[in-house]
Amino acid sequence: MALTRVTEPGDQLVGRWLAEYGAEEVARALRRDGTRLDGTTEQRWEGLRLRARDAPEPEADLAAVEQLGGRFLCPGDGEWPGQLDDLGGARPVGLWVRGAPSLRFWALRSVAVVGARACTDYGVHVASTLGAGLAERGWTVVSGAAYGVDGAAHRGALAVGGATVGVLACGVDVTYPPGHGRLIRRIGEQGLLVAELPPGAHPTRNRFVLRNRVIAALTRGTVVVEAELRSGSLVTARRARELGRTVMGVPGAVTSGLSAGVHQLLRLEGQLVTDPDEVIELVGRMGELAPERSGPALPRDVLPPDAVRVLEAMPARNAVTAQKLAREAGTPSELTLVRLHELRSLGFVERKGDHWWLARAAQPARRHPIG
Structure with missing residues (x-):
């Protein structure tokens, strides 16, 4: 306690003295007998002793x-x-x-x-x-x-x-x-x-x-x-x-x-x-892991790959036949028709006769021209 009055925080010289002589011996040298410890100048030693004498x-x-x-x-x-x-x-x-x-x-x-x-x-x-x-x-x-x-x-x-x-x-x-x-x-x-x-x-x-x-x-x-x-x-x-x-x-x-x-x-x-x-x-400890982050899940994330290809081949605003859509998507006509019916049941597309188009909820937002 006395030494916290005498030395500044982090003083490595005093830290070495403490390791070599112990706190009581260092305090005694500074406050009583005045025997200068090694590694310091006379001027600095007197400064420390002055602090020690004036400390409460x-x-x-x-x-x-x-x-x-x-x-x-x-x-x-x-x-x-x-x-x-x-x-x-x-x-x-x-x-x-x-x-x-x-x-x-x-x-x-x-x-x-x-x-x-x-x-x-x-x-x-x-x-x-x-x-x-x-x-x-x-x-x-x-x-x-x-x-x-x-x-x-x-x-x-x-x-x-x-x-x-x-x-x-x-x-x-x-x-x-x-x-x-x-x-x-x-x-x-x-x-x-x-x-x-x-x-x-x-x-x-x-x-x-x-x-x-x-x-x-x-x-x-x-x-x-x-x-x-x-x-x-x-x-x-x-x-x-x-x-x-x-x-x-x-x-x-x-x-x-x-x-x-x-x-x-x-x-x-x-x-x-x-x-x-x-x-x-x-x-932290092993196993204290942060939750894995990801973007929001969308309904189309769970679609089979060929259903995604059919959906992405749909025109943004116009109706199209299944045959033409098959060519655009690169999928067989029979599989394209199967996927269109599945997409319709899920609310992605609508149908009238032989023509199919994107449902309103699946249509991309309109982009306003610049200028």
Whole structure:
């Protein structure tokens, strides 16, 4: 807990110290005896020690979070999500968590839905639909609680009473962005809020970028909904790919700059998805397949091939004899007559005397001339 006050998220040097010396030894060196650990300059060591001297006691931070119904997790705890260990030296020192559910269990079947903050109505619709659909199917929706796509994904999951996790670039007691105060409270009450930073810590640009590695590592896959060519969402997708997670993107209009980054992602490394079932097919268990898509079934789809040939040889507007139709269709006269009677019983054609014509319901729509 003390080290979350001293080090910035993703500091690989501190991560190496933790692996070599353990958290207690690192904290003791920084806060008490001043013995400089290897691999750092005197200037940086003094900066870390200054932070350590000015930091409040960890017991005060824990009390503040516990008052909100939260707790602190560190590697080795029963609730620690093991997939975060894939980050190696950039693994979080620990996580401040607000909310009742188990982070470890919720993360086992989780998907990140991320995208542009200044997204379009299309992006909001897609993100909320994905959030709701994934949550209804028992998946946890993970995002960053930001404006735009993040907020829409969280709201979609919350709307159906599903599981959602907000990974913050600030303390779990800080409302950021300010306009999402109500949403962040709902996530903390109905889902989980997670942060590497201690209570009261405020976000910075760099902390947003570093937060994305936690979103990528925590989940089975990352879906990007609207992103420009330079986007934090694409950073999350790249980290997910580096960690061996599934990277997905939802296509948009080719004329939209907000979809340019997604389209580049799909061209180079991502998989195209359009709905929750397609996402689950890629990240779920074997056999969790998306329904096969097809166009609407038409009555003529069930006709035998020679009946289709006879029907397609019928003139669009005029009547024709069976003999002439046989020549056009390339079928024997006797078979043509049999198929015409079958087509008549099915409502495709009509007859008067020796002449046959298309029934009104089977006639193609009139085309209006251009000009």
